[in-house]
């Protein structure tokens with residue numbers, strides 16, 4: 001798995017647990033995400049001191065305090081900008097951003113968008129609980145229309161944003177979704193994200209059991225989930241259902257759910273392709289009850305990351321200049337001498 | 341050309357001259373002014389410039405709103421301002437004449453482009469009759485020159501389109517005035533060569549021809565009877581170069597980062613009048629400079645702070661509207677105690693205000709414009725060349741005290757130019773940056789007993805993994821703490837740390853008697869006007885002194901003593917009275933303000949008048 005075998009064997013999950021008491025509400029989906037991340041870290045073989053977690057404001061943004069790495073709990077929405085400055089000047093570091101639906105898509109939407117389109121080598125985890133938790137329960141930019149909250153007693157009149165669609169629109173090079181309670185799947189997606197060179201965007205469906213309990217119950221409920229989740233795998237047909245008896249097929253410019261049998265076979269189904277932007281977009285629009293919710297990697301393509309390009313420009317200019325000489329710099333252009 | 345047959349015209353000597361180029365914003369007046377300045381600098385004169393242009397890139401041609409001007413004061417003695425009024429006005433069209441003629445004194449030299457005084461242009465300039473013929477210019481020495489025609493004539497065999505030819509008119513004006521003041525056009529010819537010869541040789545050729553045509557016209561045509569000469573200034577020996585405030589600021593930042601041995605990271609969003617610093621630094625990557633053109637002002641400062649977390653010298657450049665947006669991130673830097681420099685190149689406000697005009701009205705914004713008790717050091721350069729020293733010092737203070745620092749320049753300093761005595765890199769102060777590496781006894785907020793600054797421990801250092809954030813933190817460990825007494829202790833220690841910067845401040849320079857009738861106290865770009873006014877008053881035997889402060893937060897420790905030794909303290913500012921408020925509040929001194937809010941620097945005469953009226957008071 002890793003060139004840094006020593007570091008791998010030397011560290012375990014506990015090494016990534018900080019001495020701070022975790023202060024999320026009991027039962028919050030954040031606990032599970034934290035546990036998976038702490039479990040994954042030793043596997044990556046990256047020395048602890050070279051890992052940085054940066055967050056904004058919100059429940060999810062307390063995350064860095066609980067990781068025994070370098071961390072920066074910044075201000076509302078700005079984590080991608082701060083992380084961009086760090087990563088661009090320190091490409092040797094592994095930089096993770098933790099954000100939420102309010103932090104990342106509302107107050108910080110602009111920064112998220114631009115980090116994604118620049119393809120800065122950041123791992124961005126967006127915990128989507130479709131509510132403002134820290135401020136005690138107002139609707140968020142991913143809340144469903146009509147949602148009744150303290151700030152929308154008659155129901156919200158906003159149409160929600162779909163994080164995956166937004167990320168694809170910004171041409172993010174890695175776009176994925178997973179779920180807080182699906183530990184194995186989450187770990188596998190996080191691992192893929194960490195291996196990606198460039199911005200990796202992961203939407204994690206997260207239950208806020210205090211202010212929006214069960215927001216994703218129709219996707220995560222044990223009895224329903226086989227029918228409600230479409231697990232994406234590159235090169236594999238889009239199959240789902242308890243008995244793998246349902247699939248997704250193209251119908252004109254749209255997708256449709258079909259049951260296998262009665263003349264419909266696997267060969268009729270769409271095959272997932274992580275490099276096909278049109279397919280990724282169509283998949284990003286699927287949601288229950290009509291469709292299963294896709295989870296896994298929607299898109300993974302290669303593009304030179306921003307930070308590497310920036311470093312290259314600086315290195316090339318340095319090589320061209322030779323040893324920096326301030327006196328030469330000061331004396332550039334037309335100069336004249338005044339004799340004593 | 342029959343120049344050899346023409347007798348050399350007489351040359352008259354002048355101590356100093358103020359010349360103003362004025363034309364349509366598309367006429368290239370800034371360029372003509374800049375190159376006249378460069379020729380003048382190389383002639384060894386002391387000089388000071390004032391570019392003054394509209395915010396619109398291309399306002400409708402020929403209108404009053406579209407007039408762009410460039411004023412240059414050059415002298416054989418020390419000078420400090422671009423001059424109150426021009427001795428020579430070059431007006432490329434009627435609108436430029438209309439906007440500027442009020443400043444030209446009796447008998448002043450007026451050069452106009454005759455062909456531009458068409459009925460239509462005269463109307464656009466809102467004249468009711470042709471000023472060239474209605475006698476309204478009789479009190480000036482008017483030179484009607486066929487600049488348009490002579491430019492077209494010089495280029496008639498080039499095959500260029502008329503529109504393209506017209507673009508060289510500014511070079512005619514430049515050539516003519518270069519002759520009039522006996523400037524060598526060689527440096528301008530060199531610049532034309534380097535700028536255009538490769539990509540657009542036809543433009544290079546056109547500009548070259550027209551520049552020479554203008555020069556030769558002055559020499560040969562029987563229009564100007566005399567040329568003028570201003571002898572080189574007797575200034576301190578050394579090597580000089582002409583520099584604008586923004587260029588000096590950029591060099592100051594690069595120099596400090598080099599001295600610190602760290603990369604410089606600029607996060608910035610384009611904004612007038614700060615963008616040139618971004619352009620300058622983007623061209624200096626070879627010196628380990630990273631420039632990040634961010635998606636907005638907030639991301640600009642955020643990225644700079646992120647880079648500072650990683651051990652780079654993080655800076656951001658902006659103007660007032662941008663500072664408003666950056667406030668929350670600056671406060672984060674105050675809270676996490678990381679070094680950061682915020683360069684605010686002030687402009688007229690509020691809101692979008694006057695983007696291309698100067699003002700000093702962000703001082704209280706820098707001082708107080710953040711939530712809660714949030715002390716940030718403030719430094720302000722006094723002249724364009726001084727921007728170098730103060731930008732350098734801003735980084736030195738930021739890294740030594742682990743704090744954001746405001747660098748308050750303004751539009752006048754940014755675009756204005758003066759000769760800069762080029763320093764030797766070896767003579768620059770030390771900028772010591774030491775990262776903590778020892779895990780033994782490490783706490784993120786363990787303070788240096790002298791400076792009270794916390795250790796800079798950067799990611800990548802084994803054993804020092806820690807978390808910082810904007811939540812109040814424990815005095816020592818930096819862990820989140822909401823404890824009441826701890827909060828008070830943290831607020832007080834942040835304040836004490838900044839107050840302690842007084843130990844870095846050199847004695848305040850005082851020009852004038854140690855005690856007397858009036859102390860004129862200034863900060864920032866008012867330096868030149870105040871210094872000239874005070875010198876003029878001193879020459880009349882008045883007991884007037886000038887003190888100019890570069891450190892505004894904290895204030896110099898010797899200031900209260902100085903303030904107490906004069907009957908009156910006058911604080912001229914290009915705002916409604918901001919430093920004066922701080923001074924009154926801090927020292928209970930009855931300082932009074934002289935305030936100008938016109939987007940223009942002070943005239944020397946305005947300050948002289950005010951001081952004189954104070955002297956008459958009991």
Ligand code: SF4
Pocket residue numbers: 023024025027028029030059129133134207208209210211
């Ligand atoms: S409010 Fe909701 S999201 Fe926040 S910690 Fe509690 S359960 Fe988790």
